[in-house]
Amino acid sequence: MQLEDGSRVAVVGGGPAGSFTSYFLLDLAERVGTSISVDIYEPRDYTVPGPVGCNMCGGIISESLVQMLATEGINLPSTVIQRSIDSYVLHSDVGTVNIDTPLHEMRIGAVHRGAGPKGSKGAKWGSFDGHLLELAHGKGANILRGKVEELTWDNGRPRVQAKGLPAQTYDLLVGAVGINSTALKLFEGLGFQYKAPEATRTFIAEFYLGAEAIKKYFGSSMHVFLMDMPRVEFAAIIPKGEYVTLCLLGHEIDKELVDSFLNNPVVKSCFPPEMAILTPACQCGPKIAVKAVCQPFGDRVVLIGDCGVTRLYKDGIGASYRTAKAVAVTAIFDGISNKDFQRHYWTACQVINKDNQFGLVVFFIVSIIRKLRFVRRAVLRMTGKEQVMEGKKRAMSMVLWDTFTGSAPYRNIFWRASQFNFLSRLITEVTRALVVPGSKGLN
């Protein structure tokens, strides 16, 4: 089974995974001189503010993704990047520390996935997902504005039925519907043993501050909170153009937890004092995958991005790019059978899956830091002291940077954090923290 001249591909979902796949399928097909057509099914209108035009997320485009895309010739313009990020601030109950990147270069982008929060008008920035969809369109993909409601087989080929559109048969079906879609069931029903990944609910809220206040209170930094709160794995505030995005990842985040986070004095102190009550302009509770997917491929069908294999907690858009690339390369150079996907596409997915195992360990260690006050104090001191050192020597800062921004593989982070020098410096600080009065205790 191969893609040949005249082959037709259906991509269900025009989020990052769907747009990247379409873009690279058409790019590679052109390089090898095969003429294929790609239809992207996407009902969302990315020009409409609020949830209807948005694929909910924190909107951090990781350092590694920014670089890879630039290498691919995809340079993200300032009409899409709302704020470039070059540093982060680590907040905790035992202090705050600012951490700059060693290069002093803006290499992380903060975006809105859609046209912006509910009620935002005439925004200066366009949607990130809309931008990628437009890139795919520019490469020759057709955009079909319809929600896919039925998937069946037609003599061994996938058949797609979308609302208000005629049913069509394709040579290859790519599922890129994310993890919040009812269409996952349609793929499970196709009979190739696909089972959608297990997921948990998260929380995102957008707060209006205006560009000036954001500059003053948040700057060009991502703000990460290292505090002992049950069920929270990660909490961050990301400054955008006129809004800041709050992101809470963890297990079954509910209203009570969100309220206690927002009322925490450390969080409150980040906002202008006149914002005594924090009222979000827009909020949502999207899911995030927590366990690996089963069998995201079969003959003539493959799933990518969040509904396939993604990265634990961080850089989901980067994982969409990587899985999209792996599918495009497999389909163009190897073939589109179950075996082809198993041999090539799945190998690339396993790299991410294996790295996620290291990710679990890394986040487990972060959870210990969060729980034990004296360890928190030690980490903060070690990070603080590093700020006068030359870039490469800032081991703790870089480990934290890569963990929180998703800029390096978890395996690499784990390896750096288990070096003798790193550990001995940390142990010294922990010992110090233990003898400083008042820093012991569980929180």
Added chain:
Amino acid sequence: MYIGELGKIYKEGENIVRQGEAGDCMYVIQAGKVEVVLERPDSNVRLAVLESGDIFGEMSLFSRTVRSATVRALTETRVLTVDKKGFLRRVHEDPSLSFRILQKMSERIRKLNDDVAALKGH
């Protein structure tokens, strides 16, 4: 710098890379114009003018020699650096990531061929 711009700004006339220095990254021009100059004891030779979307410094991703030329901003220029280590790691996973660089390099060789032919013709 505008709040949503990625990379680093270099002022007109500022050197971005210096011939002879060690290098471990490639650059992608986000905005502006640069010149690539071969510095020689007697005279300097301008090899190329590059602009937005172009890359330079890519040779250091593949070989461990020093920078072969100086690259200087002709206008205010914004460039993004691509780290060698991360790049090589990704190329190992996905060799097709180097297609575009190979394409750019072959375009450069083609231009060099033309230049050599023109010189030999004299």
